[in-house]
Amino acid sequence: MSSPNTTGAGRYTTVFRDGLFDGQVIVVTGGGSGIGRCTAHELCRLGASVALIGRRVERLEAVRGELAVHGGEASVHACDIRDEDAVRASVAAVRAEHGRIDGLVNNAGGQFPAPLEKISANGWDAVVRTNLTGGFLMAREVYSQQLHATGGSIVNIIADIWGGMPTMGHSGAARAGMLNLTETAACEWAAAGVRVNAVAPGWIASSGFDTYDEAMQAELRRLKDKVPLGRYGTEAEVSAAIVFLLSPAAAFISGSCVRVDGAVPNNRHTWNGPVSTRSVPFDGFPLATMPTALREYGSDDS
Numbered sequence: 001m002s003s004p005n006t007t008g009a010g011r012y013t014t015v016f017r018d019g020l021f022d023g024q025v026i027v028v029t030g031g032g033s034g035i036g037r038c039t040a041h042e043l044c045r046l047g048a049s050v051a052l053i054g055r056r057v058e059r060l061e062a063v064r065g066e067l068a069v070h071g072g073e074a075s076v077h078a079c080d081i082r083d084e085d086a087v088r089a090s091v092a093a094v095r096a097e098h099g100r101i102d103g104l105v106n107n108a109g110g111q112f113p114a115p116l117e118k119i120s121a122n123g124w125d126a127v128v129r130t131n132l133t134g135g136f137l138m139a140r141e142v143y144s145q146q147l148h149a150t151g152g153s154i155v156n157i158i159a160d161i162w163g164g165m166p167t168m169g170h171s172g173a174a175r176a177g178m179l180n181l182t183e184t185a186a187c188e189w190a191a192a193g194v195r196v197n198a199v200a201p202g203w204i205a206s207s208g209f210d211t212y213d214e215a216m217q218a219e220l221r222r223l224k225d226k227v228p229l230g231r232y233g234t235e236a237e238v239s240a241a242i243v244f245l246l247s248p249a250a251a252f253i254s255g256s257c258v259r260v261d262g263a264v265p266n267n268r269h270t271w272n273g274p275v276s277t278r279s280v281p282f283d284g285f286p287l288a289t290m291p292t293a294l295r296e297y298g299s300d301d302s
């Protein structure tokens with residue numbers, strides 16, 4: 001399998017049809033790295049313009065530069081999604097620059113590993129505001145400023161929270177809240193023609209892994225043996241689920257959550273069967289766009 005060439009001569013490889021998002025404007029939070037960056041590439045490949053939101057403007061600008069190589073149009077908006085005024089202003093800026101918004105990928109997020117008893121109130125707040133409040137603010141503003149009038153689609157990125165999220169309890173609680181928010185918004189905003197869904201990535205070999213220290217990374221390498229499909233997921237596989245939910249193929253899907261996790265939550269402790277002895281790739285997809293993470297965690301058979 002080859003890596004999608006996002007910076008060189010090749011265009012992003014996608015299983016979706018050309019022009020699927022022609023003329024659309026999609027906001028991607030956390031678009032400066034990892035899953036958000038990959039999603040921005042795929043959406044631009046399919047004809048969308050993207051608005052990239054994140055705290056570090058230089059990373060957003062770098063992605064805008066990558067997209068421009070193949071004619072992709074992107075705007076850059078430095079914004080901490082926990083800051084209500086900044087979110088309001090950023091969404092207004094997207095509308096001012098692009099004239100419309102058709103969709104939101106609520107992807108920005110993250111956390112630090114810690115047992116519950118070691119999490120300070122500030123640490124809890126920082127993570128809950130990042131993974132729940134920020135997503136709510138983004139969705140509320142995109143809906144209020146645009147989608148209530150025109151319809152559209154929102155995809156909220158959560159995590160593998162099923163049965164708890166040991167060592168990341170603050171994040172698990174916040175993401176569970178985001179799932180419930182997804183379900184509520186799917187009802188409240190349906191009459192306006194707005195669909196709201198979630199994608200729950202499992203262990204994805206993305207730049208996100210690089211934020212963890214060596215002990216955690218060693219633990220993650222060990223955990224690969226718990227994945228029934230025998231490998232980590234790739235950014236591209238998460239992006240494909242996001243793109244599907246944004247697309248007309250999902251026109252009757254709202255309030256749902258698509259798990260992209262190689263069946264990890266189904267690997268029950270009462271089951272002693274083997275996980276796959278080889279990684280099980282889907283050949284149609286390109287591999288993730290962060291070669292550092294790929295080399296280290298081995299999304300391929302190596």
Ligand SMILES: CCCCCCCCC/C=C/C(=O)SCCNC(=O)CCNC(=O)[C@H](O)C(C)(C)COP(=O)(O)OP(=O)(O)OC[C@H]1O[C@@H](n2cnc3c(N)ncnc32)[C@H](O)[C@@H]1OP(=O)(O)O
Nearest residue numbers: 109110111112114120122123126127130167208209211219
């Ligand atoms: C094992 C198997 C698992 C197996 C499970 C593994 C599954 C992995 C699946 C998930 C993968 C991903 O999400 S990958 C994506 C990863 N990407 C990210 O996490 C990027 C975004 N993250 C962040 O920005 C930060 O983590 C986050 C804390 C949310 C926000 O940062 P801020 O700069 O706003 O926060 P700060 O001001 O630095 O700190 C606020 C408070 O949080 C505390 N805090 C911050 N980092 C801390 C830390 N490492 N340890 C303790 N406490 C910490 C500080 O001490 C402060 O509390 P006081 O000291 O009391 O004031």
Ligand SMILES: NC(=O)C1=CN([C@@H]2O[C@H](COP(=O)(O)OP(=O)(O)OC[C@H]3O[C@@H](n4cnc5c(N)ncnc54)[C@H](OP(=O)(O)O)[C@@H]3O)[C@@H](O)[C@H]2O)C=CC1
Nearest residue numbers: 030033034035054055056080081108109110159204206208
């Ligand atoms: N990789 C994995 O295995 C999994 C990832 N996820 C989730 O998927 C999403 C993408 O993760 P991934 O690409 O792997 O990791 P990254 O760390 O590469 O991506 C996180 C992105 O969110 C942005 N971000 C974080 N906090 C804020 C904030 N307060 N305001 C604005 N932007 C913010 C970051 O940019 P900046 O720092 O510049 O603001 C960064 O671009 C995250 O929500 C992550 O938690 C869930 C499960 C598993």
